[in-house]
Amino acid sequence: MSAYAVEAHDLSLAYGRRVIMPSSTFALKTGSVTVLLGRNGIGKTTLLRAIQGIVRPSGGTLSVLGTTPAKARARIGAMAQRRDIAAPQLRAFDVIAAAWHGACFGLPILSAQARDAVDRAVALAGAQSLVSRPYGTLSGGQRQRVGLAQALLGRPELLLLDEPLAGLDPAARRTVLDAVLAVREELGLTVLLCAHEPDMILPRCDHALALSDEGARLYDAGALTPARRHALYGRG
Numbered sequence: 001m002s003a004y005a006v007e008a009h010d011l012s013l014a015y016g017r018r019v020i021m022p023s024s025t026f027a028l029k030t031g032s033v034t035v036l037l038g039r040n041g042i043g044k045t046t047l048l049r050a051i052q053g054i055v056r057p058s059g060g061t062l063s064v065l066g067t068t069p070a071k072a073r074a075r076i077g078a079m080a081q082r083r084d085i086a087a088p089q090l091r092a093f094d095v096i097a098a099a100w101h102g103a104c105f106g107l108p109i110l111s112a113q114a115r116d117a118v119d120r121a122v123a124l125a126g127a128q129s130l131v132s133r134p135y136g137t138l139s140g141g142q143r144q145r146v147g148l149a150q151a152l153l154g155r156p157e158l159l160l161l162d163e164p165l166a167g168l169d170p171a172a173r174r175t176v177l178d179a180v181l182a183v184r185e186e187l188g189l190t191v192l193l194c195a196h197e198p199d200m201i202l203p204r205c206d207h208a209l210a211l212s213d214e215g216a217r218l219y220d221a222g223a224l225t226p227a228r229r230h231a232l233y234g235r236g
């Protein structure tokens with residue numbers, strides 16, 4: 001196993017000619033939890049997409065789980081920012097299970113092996129009490145748990161969570177964060193999650209990867225004081 005789950009050397013990201021992230025070098029240790037910070041539109045989601053091999057680097061190199069992002073993809077669990085779905089009448093179990101085949105709403109008849117995998121992911125995410133409910137009736141925090149279960153299908157080695165705490169009240173944020181950290185503990189996986197309100201997360205994670213106009217820079221979580229955060233992206 002590589003010592004680093006993600007290694008970026010002089011990595012730059014762009015959409016066409018528009019530079020999103022200028023040349024940046026950083027590495028995320030295997031098994032660490034890192035919060036990805038930066039103002040709206042700075043490129044957090046773009047970086048998460050690059051790590052999944054969806055956006056190709058415009059320069060430099062990006063190694064994920066010791067290989068290329070595209071080859072690592074099956075070993076990555078990702079939770080996207082939006083949690084609305086086209087068929088809210090589906091049971092939460094079916095929403096999770098649909099991801100097993102990578103199909104959105106194909107609703108395959110599950111093999112025993114797939115059913116076991118879904119049950120394991122649901123237990124890891126602490127979503128057992130939610131699975132028989134229609135997805136559309138779940139609260140924001142409950143949807144995040146379903147999303148987490150979906151991201152945990154197939155036992156990923158790297159978990160990428162885009163704004164998992166957005167729109168949740170403090171109690172729900174704590175519950176979702178507790179679930180993520182419990183999973184990290186149990187599976188020993190590496191976690192990168194982005195957040196706009198890092199106060200609750202920073203004390204509980206190892207590093208902060210701060211994106212600014214100068215690029216990405218990794219800090220020890222404790223070193224990213226409110227004053228430094230303010231200087232970086234205008235937030236305490």
Ligand SMILES: Nc1ncnc2c1ncn2[C@@H]1O[C@H](COP(=O)(O)OP(=O)(O)OP(=O)(O)O)[C@@H](O)[C@H]1O
Pocket residue numbers: 015020038039040041042043044045046047
């Ligand atoms: N497919 C795309 N093509 C062109 N530009 C894009 C594309 N996706 C995003 N962008 C632009 O790239 C920039 C970075 O977007 P990104 O979604 O990565 O930012 P973010 O930091 O995740 O933002 P937020 O905090 O608002 O979620 C934005 O200016 C956005 O408009």
